[in-house]
Amino acid sequence: MVGNYLTDMSSLINQEISNYLPTENAPQILLDAMNYSLTAGGKRIRPIIAMATYEAFGKKPIDILPLAINIELLHTYSLIHDDLPAMDNDDYRRGKLTNHKVYGDAIAILAGDALLTHAFGNLAKYLKDFSNLSLQNALQLIEEFAQYSGAAGMVGGQVLDFLGDQKETSFDDLLYIHTHKTGDLLVFSFRMGAILAGATQDQLTQITSFGKKLGLAFQIQDDILDVIGDDEKLGKKVGSDLANQKVTYPFFKGLEQSKEEVRTLIDTAKMDIKDIGIDTTNLYEIADFLVKREQ
């Protein structure tokens, strides 16, 4: 089901990711907690997207691994905080106990804080070695990382997701949640790869449009899987969103219409980057993976 490219990239990232945690002078329990969630599996789709986009411009993806991996650090912090009792109150993720179930709420909050902080520090650190980029572009990349993951991005999406339930969440709210909570960091992943590769403004615009459509398709697909998915493959209780009174895309649009919209989003997304002078092979594979995935 999953192409070799994605499997190989995922293995590479899994092999390397622990090397990007701080090693000195930090409390061991904090490092353990950070490492626990960082190595708990997952698709690694965000750093893969950044590396594959970079590669689409004829570059070697391994060269930006130390930069791309920080998106995974940031994504991991968001999962740890989302799972907390004060938020989604989840005991399991990917079949393993959530961070706070192992280390307690306080250490889980602090492990998330440290991963978030380290994502920015590492990005700055490894950008120093990345000589292709101007000062303005390097700082712009860090600024965007914060925009897409902050109050007007991922965190903002999580706020509306937390506040929402079927009685109060409108379809517009749901679109905001899907666009920001999950979509924004995916969009940033594409942009990181393109910016590091020296994309033109036009290429960047098209890749951003591609990423936005994929981000929304990914989230709608996630909603669909929650309705029709399989317990074991997802590693969480199917139907838990409905049980928690969470609003989903199929709740508003129905299952078939939701599926149709995913297909349309993927098809039109592919058109966005078809003729911008890059090798689309791996990006198309990612697009297909995002809507075919079973976990």
Place this chain on the structure above:
Amino acid sequence: MVGNYLTDMSSLINQEISNYLPTENAPQILLDAMNYSLTAGGKRIRPIIAMATYEAFGKKPIDILPLAINIELLHTYSLIHDDLPAMDNDDYRRGKLTNHKVYGDAIAILAGDALLTHAFGNLAKYLKDFSNLSLQNALQLIEEFAQYSGAAGMVGGQVLDFLGDQKETSFDDLLYIHTHKTGDLLVFSFRMGAILAGATQDQLTQITSFGKKLGLAFQIQDDILDVIGDDEKLGKKVGSDLANQKVTYPFFKGLEQSKEEVRTLIDTAKMDIKDIGIDTTNLYEIADFLVKREQ
């Protein structure tokens, strides 16, 4: 008691700080929660330190306000998270309800996350306008911001503080907590001002040493105030650290010895920067303020 310099700088920062929050496309309740804690008062000593250090090199402090203010954003996130029920479980700070008492635990966690994220984004954004700095130095500054505030810095200190009580915390642990939980961000504040001013390596070393001593003195003084302070002026219940079984410096060293160490630290700190070719006036005022302050 407090010199005009510190009062004026503090007023300036209070006047400007809300302008550095995101304004668009973020949920209103999130912006309200961020703004609530950001404008809840406080000494603003961290951005003042950065600006005063910059000024000590003959520069105009106002020029780095948009950079220095991000240390206050980061400090504010750490207070919000520290106050959470899962950590210190404080209902009041500076005489006002803590963030989670007003907005709930989930929004408080997310407001902290957003402030932390925004601190890095803003720093990168305004460094783009700061033409004095090379690419390497700009990225180094962001990397240091993360180091001093992350797992091996402020967050690490908070972890040990959370885990510690009088039965388990050694004097070495207490030194680790004081050095990292509070000291590191103060040290970074001095370094930011010096790096932005183009300090030589030797000047930076001496200013860092000055900052480390002041950071420790500040924290010992905080412990002393907790023992002998006045409810109203501190805005929290005096003796609460002892009541919570928190280890303090006087617990190990006694009150008089603790006071003596504060004086020695301040005196030797002043020697560090006496002959490095900068105007020490305001930095000495800050040193004195840190140990004379009543709140």
